[in-house]
Each structure stands twice: as C-alpha cells, then as structure tokens.
Amino acid sequence: MSDAWEKSAAAWIASQGDAGDFTRRYVLDAPMLARIEGRGFQCALDVGCGEGRFCRLIAPLVGSTTGIDPSPSLIAEAKRRDARGDYRVGHAEGLDFADRSFDLVISYLSLIDIDDIEPAIAEIARVLAPGGTLLIANLNSFNTANDGRGWRTDWRGRPRDFPIDAYLDARPVRAAWKGIDVVNWHRPMSTYMSLLIDAGLRLTLFQEPAPTGGDHAKADRYRRVPYAHVMEWQRD
Ligand SMILES: C[S@@+](CC[C@H](N)C(=O)[O-])C[C@H]1O[C@@H](n2cnc3c(N)ncnc32)[C@H](O)[C@@H]1O
Known part of the structure; x- marks a missing residue:
C-alpha cells in the first residue's frame, strides 16, 4: 500500500488548520454534522x-468516537490534539473490530483515497450494527473524471470549463497541492453505489451541498462543476 x-x-x-479547508468549512461540515446531531448515536x-478533526467535532454529539487511518503521523497528530480520543493506525480494507460494533460509520472524503475499495466497503458494512448508519462524504465521480488539466481558462484567465474524459475507466489520479502529493482514485459513481447496495445497505439520503460562504470566485466554481456529495446508507 x-x-x-x-x-x-x-x-x-x-x-487543514483548526477549521478545515474550504470544502470542509463551507461545503461539507454543516450537512455532515446535521446528519449526526440529536440522533443519539452511541458508537461512531x-x-x-x-x-x-471530524472526530473532535462530533465528540460532543455521540457516545464515543474511534478514528482509524493508515498514516502513523496523522494518528499521532490526532492523539496530540485530543489525548483522550481513541485513534488507531488501520486500513479500511481490514478493520480490526468485531462485526456490528458501531451504530455510526463515517467516511469523510476518504473513499477516493482507498486503494482497494471492494474489501473496504465490505468491511465497513461488516462493522455496522443492524439499524446503523453509514455517512459518506465523497468527491463526485464527474469531478474525479477530469482529464488531468483541471479548469481551463479563457483569454482573461477566468475559469471556462472543466473537461472530463474516460468516465467509465477507474484509474489512480495523482493529486498534488500545497505540498500534499497523493493518489486519488477515479471510479464511476456506479462502482461505489453497486458495492454499497451489494453490501446490503439502503440509500436514504443523497445531497450535493452548495458552498455557504467563503471566497466568491471559489464558491462559483463549486456551483458550476459537481464537486462533493453526502450520502447516508442504512443497515436494516
Ligand atoms: C482527504 S484525507 C481526509 C481525512 C479526514 N477524513 C478529513 O476529512 O479531514 C483522506 C484520508 O484517507 C486516508 N486513507 C488512505 N488510504 C486509506 C485506507 N486504505 N483506509 C483508510 N483510510 C485511508 C488517508 O491517510 C487520509 O487521512
């Protein structure tokens, strides 16, 4: 890996700083938190x-929170900022928890980062308790299908269009910004939806949130091209 x-x-x-980047602060945090607040989740x-960051945000809203991530440095930072929190090094493809351990599982912009999505979704479904909720924020597949050039600009340097190509072909895509250099996966939407349905989960919410603040020009780009969505799935 x-x-x-x-x-x-x-x-x-x-x-990320303390408040999270633009997408988290102005687009995704509010709808994600709205799906958690007041629902009495016990084990997230x-x-x-x-x-x-999101574990810290939801800690007052749920009984207990566990965070897993493959990066030891990210887990060390999570522990440093929240000494009493439960953070563990681990991979989605092999979750070290008993079946049906959680009534809330969250994937906040992490599905596109997971190399082996098939076992990961099976594992997520396995640890979800009957009646439990899976809350996903993911980058939209129309966005990840960008042809590698990002936004093209017009002669004035204004964003003109955002070409996509080879939509149906799953592929790793290098993403480099602000000193971060990682691989995201482009997968057609049907890959995620089929795996979640086949895992026995039922879609109960689908949102494409618009930015609620921040820089106007940036917010405008989020309105023009699909960026991220929020989904809620139930285990019956
Ligand atoms: C874009 S970051 C999102 C982090 C956090 N959820 C947030 O919203 O701030 C993607 C995260 O997915 C993690 N990741 C990569 N591969 C993974 C895997 N196989 N299983 C679980 N997490 C993984 C990365 O280490 C990284 O922390």
Missing part, C-alpha cells in the same frame, strides 16, 4: 480520520 499520505502528513495537517467510527 502506498505511503503517500504518510509522506504528505505534515502538509495535510498544515492545510471515522474511517480515514486523518488528523482527527
């Missing part, structure tokens, strides 16, 4: 928790 996230850990931590697992 790649150690790209471990090598990028310091840059990732710097990029955050798969791919990074430096633990």
Whole structure:
C-alpha cells in the first residue's frame, strides 16, 4: 500500500488548520454534522480520520468516537490534539473490530483515497450494527473524471470549463497541492453505489451541498462543476 499520505502528513495537517479547508468549512461540515446531531448515536467510527478533526467535532454529539487511518503521523497528530480520543493506525480494507460494533460509520472524503475499495466497503458494512448508519462524504465521480488539466481558462484567465474524459475507466489520479502529493482514485459513481447496495445497505439520503460562504470566485466554481456529495446508507 502506498505511503503517500504518510509522506504528505505534515502538509495535510498544515492545510487543514483548526477549521478545515474550504470544502470542509463551507461545503461539507454543516450537512455532515446535521446528519449526526440529536440522533443519539452511541458508537461512531471515522474511517480515514486523518488528523482527527471530524472526530473532535462530533465528540460532543455521540457516545464515543474511534478514528482509524493508515498514516502513523496523522494518528499521532490526532492523539496530540485530543489525548483522550481513541485513534488507531488501520486500513479500511481490514478493520480490526468485531462485526456490528458501531451504530455510526463515517467516511469523510476518504473513499477516493482507498486503494482497494471492494474489501473496504465490505468491511465497513461488516462493522455496522443492524439499524446503523453509514455517512459518506465523497468527491463526485464527474469531478474525479477530469482529464488531468483541471479548469481551463479563457483569454482573461477566468475559469471556462472543466473537461472530463474516460468516465467509465477507474484509474489512480495523482493529486498534488500545497505540498500534499497523493493518489486519488477515479471510479464511476456506479462502482461505489453497486458495492454499497451489494453490501446490503439502503440509500436514504443523497445531497450535493452548495458552498455557504467563503471566497466568491471559489464558491462559483463549486456551483458550476459537481464537486462533493453526502450520502447516508442504512443497515436494516
Ligand atoms: C482527504 S484525507 C481526509 C481525512 C479526514 N477524513 C478529513 O476529512 O479531514 C483522506 C484520508 O484517507 C486516508 N486513507 C488512505 N488510504 C486509506 C485506507 N486504505 N483506509 C483508510 N483510510 C485511508 C488517508 O491517510 C487520509 O487521512
């Protein structure tokens, strides 16, 4: 398995600060928190928790929180910021927990980072208790199908279009920004949906949140091209 996230850990931590980056702060945190608040979840697992920011945010809203991530440096930082929290080095493809251990499992922008998505989703479903909820924020597959050039600009330097190509072909895509250098996976939407359905889960919510603040030009780009979505799946 790649150690790209471990090598990028310091840059990732710097990029998130305390409040998270633009996507988290202005697009995804509010709808994710709204799905957790007041629902009485007892045991939450955050798969791919990074430096633990979302675990810290939900700690007052749930009974207990466990975060796992393959990067020892990110887990060390999570522990440093939240000494009483439960953070462990681990992979989604082999979760070290008993069946049906959690009534809430979260994947916050981590599915695209997981190399072997088939066992990962099977594992997530395995540790989810009957009646439990899987809450996913993921990059949209139309976005990850970008042809590698990102936004093309017009003669004034304004964003013109965002070409996508080879949509149906799953592939690793290098993503490098702010000193972070990792591999994301492009997979067609049907790959995720089919695996989740085949794992016995039922889709109960699908949202494509719009930015609620932040820099106007950036927010405009989020409105023009699909970026991220929030899904909630139930185990019956
Ligand atoms: C984009 S970051 C998101 C981190 C955090 N969820 C957040 O929103 O701030 C993706 C995370 O997925 C983790 N990751 C990569 N491969 C993984 C795997 N196989 N299983 C679980 N997490 C993985 C990375 O180490 C990284 O922390």
